[in-house]
Amino acid sequence: MKKFWFLVFLLFFVGEVGMGDNFSSILSNIEKNRVDFTLDNGLKVVLLNIDGAESVNITLGVGAGSLYESKVGVAYLTSKVLLFKNKKYGILEIPKYIESLGGSIDSTATHDIASISIKCLYEDIYNVLPKLLDVLTDFYVDDEVLGIVKPNIISQIKLRDDDPWDFTRKIFWKELYGDHPYGREPEGDDKSVEDISKEDVMNFFQNFYTPDNAILVIVGKIDSKNLRQFIQTNFSRWKGKKFNFKIPSFEVKSRGNYVKVSKDLKQSTIRVGHLSTNIKDPKRVELKILNFILGGGGFGSRLMEKIREKEGLAYGVTSNFYIDRMLDGYFFVGTQTENKNVSKVIEMITNEIRSIIENGVSDKELDDTKKFLEGSLLLSMESFSSIASFLMTEKFFGLERNYFVKDVEKISVIRKEDINRVARGYFKPDNFTIVVVGGE
Known part of the structure; x- marks a missing residue:
């Protein structure tokens, strides 16, 4: 029931205006019904x-x-x-x-x-x-x-x-x-x-x-x-004052490591990645698009197509910029493969990321991703808990008011050169930390 009424709340405005304007209408309606106080x-x-x-x-x-x-x-x-x-x-x-x-x-x-x-x-x-x-x-x-x-x-x-x-x-x-x-x-x-x-x-x-x-x-x-x-x-x-606590910092390593943990398993689990940025980064929307193209878009992503569909080396591959944090988060690619294929899969992951850095993304990849992400906004807000989570994130991390609608609205104006510039700046294959857990 909650999902139904929230979708009605959003879809009403989609029906009233074109896709290019509906996010502004959603934003206006949220603003009209929203009350903030301290x-x-x-x-x-x-x-x-x-x-x-x-x-x-x-x-x-x-x-x-x-x-x-x-x-x-x-x-x-x-x-x-x-x-x-x-x-x-x-x-x-x-x-x-x-x-x-x-x-x-x-x-x-x-x-x-x-x-x-x-x-x-x-x-x-x-x-x-x-x-x-x-x-x-x-x-x-x-x-x-x-x-x-x-x-x-x-x-x-x-x-x-x-x-x-x-x-x-x-x-x-x-x-x-x-x-x-x-x-x-x-x-x-x-x-x-x-x-x-x-x-x-x-x-x-x-x-x-x-x-x-x-x-x-x-x-x-x-x-x-x-x-x-x-x-x-x-x-x-409710009374009390927050304890004066200094959030600890962490040391940023200049280069990553290769770590192998041997276990008696028929297949290996792989994580490849590095430190990245945090949720306040103004390029977080570009990072969402870039990640979707690389490995976050399921069967439509490059890594899934090449490692699973073409080579049959893994059942699934995923990637993410995990940056919804107070301090810097991280980027990673994760997959599982037979022990004998570990080196080849790691090489394919690294090569695909270098390819995006050097050659960029295609017009079709960008257009398809933008359409999908714009269209999925309504589905992603499938419950009141989803919108409450967005509002909590906004207030907790000090983001722009109603950022979750404005971020999606921004998708339509992002250009291919914007994504390619972000790829060159945010992917760091020379700093990859690689963790492998498995046999052999």
Whole structure:
């Protein structure tokens, strides 16, 4: 139902105007229904009403990812114990209450941000929001909760390390970022999780789960005027000031490495890539197009066509500029192939990237990609959680207002020479870090 009404919300404007103008109309409609404000305690709030919807997505984002931790794994563990118990409610009472209303609630932490996500019917929002506030103002953790959550995280870590794709990514991150928080999974490792005490969790929560370090985004069927008043009255009770924390930097290596991890496997998992840029880069749209042409476009991409379709050396190949980060992210190509074909596949990846640098992309590749990316905007916004995620990204990283529509609008004016210039500037094949996990 949520997907249906949000698509109606967008498609109405597509139907009213041509493809060249529809993004401006979408932008205008979002702006008309969007309300931004900041409470006296520093909490930033974004409300977006979507007429005709029946449900609401509530997202609270906090600058409390693993980037901010001094003890490995404490950010992720804190995010996972948030909903278990507090001073007012027993084990899982809050999640069970929200589920009894037909809704859902979850919490997690990535490298940059921790978040709580709630979905509920619009008529339940004034019952659900007080529970979110209770999570933030009455947080408490004890050994009982840690005894439940820690084993689950450790099992998750072990399962991840048994997956060749995840394990290769783990080694790749370590090679790029070293001991920096970006160089490890947010979950930490089994030893680090075991060593975290309830005092560590409480201290992390008190230092970073503060209103001046948080953003509240609500998207769906809402009465913005009444909801704003409710939030101002109630969430002003949330107190605290963010701990003065300096985000750690990382050393940029002048050249990449080749790392082989031997495992008794019939095929090898490969990651090839290097450090790149971050989400504030003004060329992020060009990078999206460039990546789509190289390997991010599925069966229409160059790497998939040559490595899978022509040579039959891999079932799939993917690439990405993973740059939705506070600090610099990375570019990578990933695939799996038989052990005997590893060298050939790595050579093909490298040669294709050098070919784009030297010869550029074709007019047809650019035109096809632009049409696809423009047309896929509506499909990518398939739920309220998607648009809430865009709004959270905008506020958290300090991007241009409604950047997610403006970025797609920009696609139509990008020229082939723009993409070729970006390819020459952002691909660094001489600095490739190559990680191979497999046999032989």
